[in-house]
Amino acid sequence: MSLKQIYNEIIKANNVLILTHQNPDGDAIGSMMAMKTIIEKLDIPVDAVITDKFNFINKVPNANKLLTETNKTYDLMIIVDTYTKQRLGHLSNLYDDSKKVIVLDHHPVEKEIENVNYIDSTAASATTVIYDLIKENNIAIDYNLAFYLYLGLLTDTGGFAYKNISIRAFNMASDLLSYGINHAKMYVDFVAFEYDIDYLYLKKGYSLGNK
Numbered sequence: 001m002s003l004k005q006i007y008n009e010i011i012k013a014n015n016v017l018i019l020t021h022q023n024p025d026g027d028a029i030g031s032m033m034a035m036k037t038i039i040e041k042l043d044i045p046v047d048a049v050i051t052d053k054f055n056f057i058n059k060v061p062n063a064n065k066l067l068t069e070t071n072k073t074y075d076l077m078i079i080v081d082t083y084t085k086q087r088l089g090h091l092s093n094l095y096d097d098s099k100k101v102i103v104l105d106h107h108p109v110e111k112e113i114e115n116v117n118y119i120d121s122t123a124a125s126a127t128t129v130i131y132d133l134i135k136e137n138n139i140a141i142d143y144n145l146a147f148y149l150y151l152g153l154l155t156d157t158g159g160f161a162y163k164n165i166s167i168r169a170f171n172m173a174s175d176l177l178s179y180g181i182n183h184a185k186m187y188v189d190f191v192a193f194e195y196d197i198d199y200l201y202l203k204k205g206y207s208l209g210n211k
């Protein structure tokens with residue numbers, strides 16, 4: 001299904017549930033918050049539910065509105081940054097095969113899955129897939145949306161250090177910077193911070209397993 005067709009499915013929804021993998025990372029949270037923002041702008045009720053709160057959530061605009069449970073029913077589910085039910089952790093009990101499911105992911109697919117999927121394993125982050133959805137459907141980007149998209153790209157590339165960087169990734173970064181993203185601050189908040197913790201523990205002689 002194309003990103004235009006996927007957006008048309010989203011527009012038809014009456015209410016939406018967004019899920020991501022357990023132990024959510026920057027790309028998981030960025031992807032969730034980006035989709036939540038897009039759907040809120042359509043005036044469609046939307047909840048995003050995570051398995052557990054993470055300390056960096058306080059550094060992400062409006063991420064304190066993420067839920068850790070829900071008992072509502074939804075007619076559309078969107079799963080970001082994973083395509084397997086297993087990786088949803090205990091939230092897999094919210095996965096309802098009878099409802100429409102849209103998967104937006106960038107992990108290499110090991111086996112075919114049902115439902116509506118857009119999986120681009122050449123994308124550096126799940127937020128790259130969402131960026132493409134935005135561009136394909138002429139959705140307006142504001143600062144917060146740019147922040148969420150950049151968060152996923154930044155963290156899944158290790159601060160533009162990993163092999164998954166590309167002209168495509170830098171073009172996306174360049175576009176997002178034009179909305180006022182502070183790269184240096186986000187690098188410190190979401191990438192260097194983690195490296196420093198690892199360095200600290202190694203220096204003190206703790207095993208990484210004790211973190």
Ligand SMILES: [Mn+2]
Nearest residue numbers: 027081126156
């Ligand atoms: Mn990812």
